[in-house]
Amino acid sequence: MALVKNGTLVADDEWRFVAEADEIPAEGAVVVTARRWLKERDRFAGRNAPTGIKIEAGDDIKALAADIDRFGLVAVDFPKFNDGRGYSTAHLLRERYGYKGEIRAVGRVLRDSLLYMHRCGFDAFDIVDKDPLGAWRQKLGEMSVFYQPATDDRTPARELRHPRRPLARAS
């Protein structure tokens, strides 16, 4: 597994994922489960280091909406390659809750999911592959036209087909 962010390998990831039962370290950026955050959120208030959360498939993200700007990272877990709940989670984080920080795909993040994840608003990927960067480059370059608008800045075919004409200059 290796982390790819903005198209490059990240060797020294600052975030430390803290397991449910483990003590939260005083220093450094940590990622805790959404469940723990909701239970212990007051404990994090005085902490002088960034906090991230990990959303597991099935978590209700509405409960996190009010806190969303407090997170330096949102990790979205894919328990299986074909469990697609995380795609909607990322979409909602960006479009509904206006989250601007890093959304990282973790878990069964395989090469054939990367493009769809990117289109749904993920910008960091903990990729399970022998050649994570190669997988990233191949998969993101395979398709160049897209039918539907999504949570990315690719222009869908339906708009490419009807380019806006520049306004005629008033003489």
Added chain:
Amino acid sequence: MYRYDEYDHRILAERVEQFRDQVGRRIAGDISEDEFKPLRLMNGLYLQLHAYMLRVAIPYGMLSSTQLRKLAYIARRFDKGYGHFTTRQNIQYHWIKLEQAPDILGELAEVEMHAIQTSGNCVRNTTADQFAGVAFDEIEDPRVWCEIVRQWSTFHPEFSFLPRKFKIAITGSPHDRAALCVHDIGLRMHRDAAGEIGFEVMVGGGQGRTPMLAETIRPFLPKQYLLSYLEAILRVYNQLGRRDNIHKARIKILVGAVGAAEFARLVEAEWQASRNEDLELPAAEFERIHAHFALPPYEALPAETPAFHAKRFENREFARWVRTNVSRHKQPGYAIVTVSLKPEGGVPGDASDRQMEAMADIAERFSFGEVRVTHEQNLVLAHVKEADLYELWRNLGFFDLAAANAGLITDIIACPGLDYCSLANARSIPVSQAIGRRFADPERQARIGELKIKISGCINACGHHHVGHIGILGVDKKGEEFYQITLGGSADETAALGDIVGPAFAYDRVVDAVDTIVDTYLGIRIEGERFLDTYRRVGLQPFKERLYGAR
């Protein structure tokens, strides 16, 4: 019909190359069968009992003569000379070699066809009324919306790993020929009190082991909001649909669990919250797609065609075929022709390469080069001049395509069954052939009238047995094929699920059982009743007594 532009072409070309790379990696051993499986399924490639099966999408059942000739070529060059048209308006080839699959997809791409999303837990081929655009009672052509849904759903990044497969059907007519009620989403176009056109949105229909009829969650959705509303339904389903049990993962189970009213509320809330996301199609793009479905240049003809009527009097066989296989067209002097793929002794839905080529030629000569596939596994020529019907019928006859049985007892839907399918418990094809032979006499078929038999080889119900007037389900009893019979199912606007008539019948008894059911009906029907009408009036009891009474 819709034609690809440079963007559609590029999407398809890139997809073919992607799959070629994946097949190459599989053949080289770089990826395991487990890893390869979801990739091939997303390109319609299944592993069946004897070989790979390739399911090719026919979007909402529409084919040009050029496309049909390509399907014939693929049948001849890559398969055993035939293809099988399915209840989802697709075509399947059952004898495919893995290493040739990318080449087949390349051939298909040349004629703007593909196998994308014909499998997998994603939005499948959207199906439509086969009389779309020409039905005399139609409110609006549903194909425009089908194509909009096709483009929106193709490689949708958020909805490609749903809990389970997802099927949408659309009709623009009050009479439902598209079996809306057994789809995950059924969309029926109609007018509201103000005369505006919109969709009645039905959700949660399906067959399989838990058959359910779709329930209306929105009586009227103004049509311009279709895509955002579909996204709302799919987002709710993607988040809340069950993923712990494949048999409980379809949307019908979710709708059943929370209730249609609560599901409607969830969708409405999601829809309201996402209204600002700018999903609706720009007007210029709607116009572009709409223009592709302009009707062909019909001639102005009188409403009556005397020469056609004269032929009906002269030739009884022709008259019989007209009665069953020709439907009313909205354009005076024209007719809609259903070409039966159910000849006596044939395999329902199968067509040989020669028949496909013949249909392509016939369509060019008589119907503006356009052919449609129906969910009842027949073909349709949608724009035939009444004056040409006799000549058309003669031509169809040369290729064993003139069976006069549309809607009759031998117009059977059947899945491939145990002859091909690795999921099946029992054979479907020989049962349908045996019924076809037993009821071959055209006079007898005419006397029986409208009667839809649907046969599935297992509980997955690909042969739609739950909604057959007579449904036949193959089951396995200690290694032997048995068949459970249901009565009273229907897939139209009066949709109903069939009732189990009693214990299952052995393979060699099932045709006799059907015969007994038909005989019972003929004995008790009131003048003018179809089988379904009689059944709805009298219920199971008289049929039970005749079938099991002697025991």
